[in-house]
Amino acid sequence: MKTLLKDREFVNDPKDADLIMINTCAVRLETEERMKKRISELRKYGKKLVVAGCLSGAEPGTVMSVAPEASLIGPQAIEKVRDIVDGNIKTALNGERASITPHMMEGKIGIIPIADGCAGNCNFCITKLARRKLRSYPLRSIIESAKFALSKGAVELELTGQDTAAYGLDYGASIRLPEVVRQVADLEGDFMIRIGMMTPEQASSIIDELIDVLKLKNVYKFIHLPVQSGDDEVLKLMNRKYTIDQYKGIVGELRAKVPFLNVTTDIIVGHPGETEEAFENTLSLMKDMRFERIHLAIYSMRSNTRSASMPQIPDKVKKQRMNMAYKLYEDISLSIHKEYEGKLTSLLLTENGRQGSVIGRTVNYIPVVVRGDHELGVRVSAKIDEASFFDLKGHLI
Known part of the structure; x- marks a missing residue:
């Protein structure tokens, strides 16, 4: 949707917006409850509100019970987001064939x-x-x-x-x-x-x-x-x-x-x-x-x-x-x-980690946490020092 609205100005604070859009998930009940709570919070700003995503697509009645004034756009109707934002239509839940891949x-x-x-x-x-x-x-x-x-x-x-x-x-x-x-x-x-x-x-x-x-x-x-x-x-x-x-x-x-x-x-x-x-x-x-x-x-x-x-x-x-x-x-x-402890491996550094670290991926996509401020986007060699159930930790060599 941001790709399709690339000519519009986005702001960081809801207070500065003319329109607020929330993109929702509904895959689990507790997620839906969080979405409903957030929609209620966003209503308080008094701005035009657009509720997008799976909650709108799967349960439009639920959304309307929380925010009856909101415009709704389903996840398979995002091609109509400009019409929704401009107020040409109030609801779009289904669309045609997808044509533009988001950036x-x-x-x-x-x-x-x-x-x-x-x-x-x-x-x-x-x-x-x-x-x-x-x-x-x-x-x-x-x-x-x-x-x-x-x-x-x-x-x-x-x-x-x-x-x-x-x-x-x-x-x-x-x-x-x-x-x-x-x-x-x-x-x-x-x-x-x-x-x-x-x-x-x-x-x-x-x-x-x-x-x-x-x-x-x-x-x-x-x-x-x-x-x-x-x-x-x-x-x-x-x-x-x-x-x-x-x-x-x-x-x-x-x-x-x-x-x-x-x-x-x-x-x-x-x-x-x-x-x-x-x-x-x-x-x-x-x-x-x-x-x-x-x-x-x-x-x-x-x-x-x-x-x-x-x-x-x-x-x-x-x-x-x-x-x-x-x-x-x-x-x-x-x-x-x-099994990786003590071994050398090649990594592609792709993400910043927590507390002064970066994250690289092995050839089979296991994350490796490397301490230090290292340049992202480069291939490096590392030695694995420690393993947890979630990831590996190592240092560059």
């Missing part, structure tokens, strides 16, 4: 959305109500955004989406994710590409080509492949389109053919139908697969989703299971990171 930079990292929405229909997901259809950005627009980021000094390009492996399905599958990665990788410059999250079912449909691009020298050996549960029956209740054996097969083939591959996953604890046995199956999967990073989340009931109508697991049980899963995750990740 987004975070320091030395260029963030490039390649698709909006997904091809799945998970029973627990409210995002599907906000982003109802898959919309792939045109390849030429993605390349333009990548060139823009590189011209601004980016050394890492993140190709993002709810399901990057679904890219192109809405175009008749004439161009898929691997071709996007390959064309971005062919651009001039010294940079690395990080491929964003993808579903196992879509990854399996392009696995040979995906393996080929993961082997490219300027692509991180990293894949984010959410499994969500280690139990087949729970996967059915979630409406996930694969079995645990199929998931293991995908990861096994990727790891066998892409050296040093880092597999990250997501797991939901306490989804309806998760018995004690099902939860134990999830813990077993974590042990067997040895994921370097796991995004763990307690199931959050979301309105108007199928999972919300199922018998719910008590909060106390969900919290107990979460504590067990998180402890196991910490132990597994720490044991993986301990």
